[in-house]
Amino acid sequence: MVARPSTALLLRRLRGLTPALRRRPESFVTGRYTAPYLVNRDCCRPFSSTGSGSPSDNAHQSTSDPNFTTVSPDEVSHFNALASSWWDPHGPSRILHLMNPLRHDFIRMCRNSVLDAPSTTGLTYLDIGCGGGIFAESAARLPGTKSVTAIDPSPEVLNIARGHARRDPSLRNKLQYLNTPIEQLTATIFKQDPQQQQQPQQPQYDVVSVFEVLEHVSSPAQFLDQCAPFVKPGGWLVMSTIARTWLSWFTTNLMAEDVLRIVPRGTHDWQKYVNEEELRGHFMAGRSGQWAEPRCMGVIYVPGVGWREVRGSEKVGNYFFAVRKTAEEE
Amino acid sequence: MEALLSRSRQLRRPASRLCWSCSRQLGAQARRTYASAASQPDIYDVVCVGGGPAGLSLLTALRSNPATAGLRVALVEAQDLAKTRDWKLHPDRFSNRCSSLTPSSANFLNRIGAWDHLARERVQPYHEMQVWDGVTDARIEFDWDTPSTGRTIAYMTENLNLTSGLLRRMDGIGGTDVFDKVKVENITLGEDKDDLDLTQWPVVHLSGGKQLAARLLVGADGANSPVRAFAEIESRGWDYDRHGVVATLEMEDEGWGGHDMKIAYQRFLPTGPVAMLPMPGRYATMVWSTTPRNAALLKSLPAKDFLAMVNAAFRLRTVDLEFMHTMESGQAEELLWRLQHTHVNHQSVPQTVVGVQEGSVASFPLKLRHADTYIGERVALVGDAAHTTHPLAGQGLNAGQGDVESLARAIEYSVLHGQDLGTRMSLEAYNSERYAANHVLLGVVDKLHKLYSVESGPLVPLRSFGLNAVNAMRPLKNFFMEQAAGKGAKLF
Numbered sequence: 111m112v113a114r115p116s117t118a119l120l121l122r123r124l125r126g127l128t129p130a131l132r133r134r135p136e137s138f139v140t141g142r143y144t145a146p147y148l149v150n151r152d153c154c155r156p157f158s159s160t161g162s163g164s165p166s167d168n169a170h171q172s173t174s175d176p177n178f179t180t181v182s183p184d185e186v187s188h189f190n191a192l193a194s195s196w197w198d199p200h201g202p203s204r205i206l207h208l209m210n211p212l213r214h215d216f217i218r219m220c221r222n223s224v225l226d227a228p229s230t231t232g233l234t235y236l237d238i239g240c241g242g243g244i245f246a247e248s249a250a251r252l253p254g255t256k257s258v259t260a261i262d263p264s265p266e267v268l269n270i271a272r273g274h275a276r277r278d279p280s281l282r283n284k285l286q287y288l289n290t291p292i293e294q295l296t297a298t299i300f301k302q303d304p305q306q307q308q309q310p311q312q313p314q315y316d317v318v319s320v321f322e323v324l325e326h327v328s329s330p331a332q333f334l335d336q337c338a339p340f341v342k343p344g345g346w347l348v349m350s351t352i353a354r355t356w357l358s359w360f361t362t363n364l365m366a367e368d369v370l371r372i373v374p375r376g377t378h379d380w381q382k383y384v385n386e387e388e389l390r391g392h393f394m395a396g397r398s399g400q401w402a403e404p405r406c407m408g409v410i411y412v413p414g415v416g417w418r419e420v421r422g423s424e425k426v427g428n429y430f431f432a433v434r435k436t437a438e439e440e
Numbered sequence: 441m442e443a444l445l446s447r448s449r450q451l452r453r454p455a456s457r458l459c460w461s462c463s464r465q466l467g468a469q470a471r472r473t474y475a476s477a478a479s480q481p482d483i484y485d486v487v488c489v490g491g492g493p494a495g496l497s498l499l500t501a502l503r504s505n506p507a508t509a510g511l512r513v514a515l516v517e518a519q520d521l522a523k524t525r526d527w528k529l530h531p532d533r534f535s536n537r538c539s540s541l542t543p544s545s546a547n548f549l550n551r552i553g554a555w556d557h558l559a560r561e562r563v564q565p566y567h568e569m570q571v572w573d574g575v576t577d578a579r580i581e582f583d584w585d586t587p588s589t590g591r592t593i594a595y596m597t598e599n600l601n602l603t604s605g606l607l608r609r610m611d612g613i614g615g616t617d618v619f620d621k622v623k624v625e626n627i628t629l630g631e632d633k634d635d636l637d638l639t640q641w642p643v644v645h646l647s648g649g650k651q652l653a654a655r656l657l658v659g660a661d662g663a664n665s666p667v668r669a670f671a672e673i674e675s676r677g678w679d680y681d682r683h684g685v686v687a688t689l690e691m692e693d694e695g696w697g698g699h700d701m702k703i704a705y706q707r708f709l710p711t712g713p714v715a716m717l718p719m720p721g722r723y724a725t726m727v728w729s730t731t732p733r734n735a736a737l738l739k740s741l742p743a744k745d746f747l748a749m750v751n752a753a754f755r756l757r758t759v760d761l762e763f764m765h766t767m768e769s770g771q772a773e774e775l776l777w778r779l780q781h782t783h784v785n786h787q788s789v790p791q792t793v794v795g796v797q798e799g800s801v802a803s804f805p806l807k808l809r810h811a812d813t814y815i816g817e818r819v820a821l822v823g824d825a826a827h828t829t830h831p832l833a834g835q836g837l838n839a840g841q842g843d844v845e846s847l848a849r850a851i852e853y854s855v856l857h858g859q860d861l862g863t864r865m866s867l868e869a870y871n872s873e874r875y876a877a878n879h880v881l882l883g884v885v886d887k888l889h890k891l892y893s894v895e896s897g898p899l900v901p902l903r904s905f906g907l908n909a910v911n912a913m914r915p916l917k918n919f920f921m922e923q924a925a926g927k928g929a930k931l932f
Contacts, residue, residue: 199865207865211857248858253510255858276637278655278860279483 179291180333181263185326188376189241190266196242197274202374203242205366206322209417209428210244212409213350214252216430217317220346220405224434232256236315236340238292239263239323243271243285247278249317250285257284259299259315263291292336314342324351324389325382331392338400341435347401348432354383357426370413386424386431393433403434481630481643481651484514484617485861486851488658489624489644489667491517491524493539493599494823494840495660496606501552501848503613508852511861514617514652515610516644521620525611527604531561536686536800538725539602540566540594540704540717540834545841549606557612558597558605564720565592566702570788574709574758575895578904579788593704594834596717596725602837623647627657627670641862642670642818656862657819658847663809665825671816677809677828680889682712683735684831685728685803689750690795694722696787705790706832707754708892709761712806713832714753716790724790726750727831729889734765735803745771746801747793754789756782758895806830808886810879815871818862820847827878833885839878846873 195201231254237246240260250258262268268289275281290298299313318341320334327333334347341347352358359380366373386406393401407430408423423429486502488495499515502508529535541549549555569582582593610616626645630638630653642657659667668675695718697703702718712729719725728738728750738749748771752761760778764771809828814821823840850870854861891903 199863199868211853211859214857247860251858251860253855273637276635277640279636279638282635 179263179293180327180329180336181291182326182328186264189264192374193242193264193266193270196244196267196270203244205372205411206241206244208411209409210248212407212417212419213245213319213321213348213430214248215419216405216407216432217319217346217348219407220348220403220432220434221317223405224403226344230254233317234315235259236313236318237261238318238320238337239326240271240287241267243274243287245319245321246271246285246287247275247281249319250281251278255284257286259286259288259313261288261290261292261295263289265289292333292340295340312339314345315340316342316345318345318347320347320349322350324349324384325378327382330384331396334392335397338397338435343435346432346434348430349389350428350430351389352378352383352428353385353424353426354380355385355426358383361427372413386429389431400436401433402436403432405432406430480633481638481653482514483512483653483655485511485655486513486658487516487642487644487652487654487656488513488660489516490660490662490665490823490825491515491519491521491603491607491620492660492662492823493602493606493837494825494844495658496603496610497549497552497554497841498658498660498822498844498848499616500554500606500610500613501548501844502851503610503615504552505848505852507855508848509615511851511855512617513615514619516622516624516646516652517618517620518623519620521607521618524600524604525607527600529562532721532723533797534562534688534719534723534725534800535598535600536688536725536797536802537599538596538686538717538719539599539837541597541602541841542594542835542838543592545838546595548841548845549602552609553613554606554609557608559601562598562601562720564596564702564718566594566596566704566718567592568697568701568703569593569706570703571706572708572788573892573904574707575900576904596704596719599837619646619650619652622650624661624666627666640817654818654862655860656851656867659819659821659825660823661825663807663824663828665821667819668811668821668825671819671821673811673813673816673819673821675809675811677807680712680729680806680808680830681732682729682806682830683732683803684806685726685730685735685738685801687726687746687750687802688719688797688800689716689724689726689747689793690797691722691724691791692794693791695791703790705754707789709753710758710893710895712889713892714750715832715834716754717834724793728753729806729830729832732805737765739801739803741769741771743796745769746796748772748775750793750796751775752778755779755784808882810882813871814843814875815864815867817864820867820870822847826874827882829882830885830889832889833881835881835885839881842877843870843874846870 192202196203198204199207233252233255235246235249235255235258237249237258237260240246240262241264243260246258246260249255260271262271268287272287275285275287288295288298296313300310318337320337324330324333334349337347352362362373362378363380367375367377390404390406394404406424408420408425409417409428409430410420410423411417411428424431486499488499495515495517499513502511502513546555549558570579571582572579623646624644625647628643628645630641630643632639638653641653641655644652644654644657646652657667657670659665659671661667665675695702704715704717706713706715709730711731711734714728714730715726717725717727728735730738738746741749749764752764752771752775756764756775756778760782764774764778767774807828808830811821811826814826822843824836826843827839829836829839847867847870850867851861853859853869854866859866891899894900894903
């Protein structure tokens with residue numbers, strides 16, 4: 111991969127914002143394994159730079175541009191192809207199905223970890239990059255949930271999600287799917303709701319979830335900035351992704367995709383993985399004052415056993431990360 | 441989902457504030473209007489077909505757990521449950537269908553609040569087991585290290601006492617829609633209509649036209665399970681060519697250990713094991729596995745000769761007993777004569793049987809069956825619908841309670857994590873947990889049956905050596921006892 115000028119520019123700018131980035135490779139990528147993947151740091155995608163050759167993918171792109179999107183077209187077509195097997199429990203998404211209960215455990219842990227006792231009823235969720243709706247459906251089924259809004263840029267995947275939700279009468283009136291990227295979500299909601307047209311208000315949710323999405327968008331930092339306004343003050347922004355280490359390359363790319371074939375080939379682009387300290391730095395240093403209470407949980411998939419929480423494993427593989435909003439952006 | 445559904449149920453049925461029969465009538469009215477609005481099925485989270493011990497404890501477990509109490513559940517049963525609910529027998533009469541409930545089953549029943557609803561004076565704990573080989577007399581005595589504490593091995597319970605207790609508990613909590621005295625006429629898949637796609641939901645068609653759509657359809661409907669047939673799950677196994685003869689017996693006294701130290705006895709005869717299990721007072725229940733021909737003879741004998749056969753079964757040499765099975769009458773006199781020539785240590789066999797309760801002698805064929813899997817999409821099998829075993833270990837009903845406990849846990853996990861509790865994915869944990877455990881149980885029981893069917897040859901001294909060796913080794917014996925009691929590492 112050739113580093114483009116814009117990438118380098120943005121890199122420099124972002125390194126100022128996220129000091130953690132500078133420490134990134136040394137601690138976990140050591141010895142001879144370093145050579146092929148990390149010898150030139152610019153060759154691996156920094157947290158906030160561009161990863162694909164999409165024309166909209168530009169550091170100078172303004173978010174006010176109606177066509178701006180962090181969605182990567184290659185990714186959309188990859189997941190379109192997977193759409194029909196999304197809900198097959200023994201299909202390519204099995205490992206995602208197995209992970210889903212841990213997402214709820216993590217959210218529960220986050221919400222229970224703060225002193226001001228959170229309400230356990232009437233919760234609203236926004237699930238960004240909902241895919242076939244594995245998390246969105248399950249969130250809507252929880253007794254404490256008032257409503258779930260779930261969005262995804264892939265129309266094929268969303269059709270699967272809508273079709274599947276029809277199979278469960280308890281999801282009616284609780285779960286809404288919208289085919290929109292995050293950048294156009296507000297506009298989409300305004301269009302739907304006549305009340306919003308008269309007195310437009312930023313739609314906000316108790317829990318905004320971004321599960322297994324960061325490693326698929328083209329510029330994670332900009333993407334997260336797009337998500338942030340949708341979190342209610344006191345609410346949580348919850349995400350999950352994979353740490354970018356040689357070990358995660360070995361497990362998620364080589365073993366999971368090529369050798370064991372438990373994940374469809376081409377699902378993961380290792381260079382797009384995001385490290386925990388990069389996320390922490392983004393929210394705690396880069397957007398200081400708006401976010402607090404960072405929480406993290408590392409999980410490991412053991413074939414035949416399932417997903418297990420393993421302390422410290424956020425440094426090497428899949429992990430959940432959450433922050434709580436304390437104030438609005440100024 | 442559960443909140444939504446339970447709200448609608450509460451609107452229709454303020455069950456908590458009304459007595460059972462009133463709320464049932466209210467429910468029936470509401471259901472009629474609901475059904476007449478459209479011929480659409482009524483939607484439930486869990487529909488359980490079969491109101492035996494397994495089905496009733498599953499629904500009671502779900503209703504008594506706050507996490508799953510919001511689920512909308514229904515019970516379908518062909519029999520009139522009012523009869524079970526009002527079941528009552530004279531204090532010294534006992535039903536002939538009894539089960540030995542392990543402490544682990546009893547703990548589970550206690551956790552779901554049902555144990556207190558059993559007629560406790562009719563439940564008999566026992567504290568010691570005597571098992572011996574009818575051919576060689578090799579013996580194993582199961583008692584706990586500290587007999588003074590009288591630790592319970594298991595509780596002898598009439599099946600009807602258990603089901604009526606469970607029903608009372610279920611009625612007490614309320615919230616279960618009960619459809620009894622109805623037949624399951626058909627089970628189909630739902631339709632894709634309007635904004636709802638029920639094409640993967642089983643719909644139970646009841647006699648009378650009622651239709652119940654089930655997020656999860658539970659087959660607790662016995663060995664010939666219609667739910668299993670609907671799910672196209674094969675059940676494999678074989679018949680033992682043996683019948684279990686049961687009877688409620690009266691003994692000369694309360695047993696060698698007295699009131700506080702009850703003993704269960706089992707003797708392995710070449711035709712099958714005969715077991716004498718203590719009931720309250722001077723009563724006991726017998727299960728005698730034998731050939732269909734012997735069973736027919738036993739059932740045809742007058743009381744006096746039947747009693748002689750039972751006493752002979754625990755005392756005489758196997759050849760003598762075999763001979764008595766060929767006699768058409770006069771067993772009582774024959775036993776008196778033969779006992780004069782047989783050395784019996786009276787303290788090591790059950791006390792003499794002096795009476796049999798009228799109408800309590802019955803028999804049923806013994807078989808081994810195991811379903812290929814316990815789950816399908818929106819289907820789960822529990823109890824006899826999933827497995828049938830030889831009664832020699834007294835584990836059939838306990839295995840069913842183990843199934844129910846595991847399935848209820850899987851359902852709770854699904855509810856707490858927003859999973860659709862009926863999907864195969866959500867049921868996988870139940871299947872993997874219980875299939876392996878029951879497979880071991882069925883296999884061990886089957887091998888025991890076959891091992892003790894052998895009358896001569898090298899196997900006979902070997903099995904006696906094994907029994908004696910186990911008897912001499914306390915840790916190994918304790919392991920077997922922990923297993924029988926349903927404690928320790930859960931193998932069975």
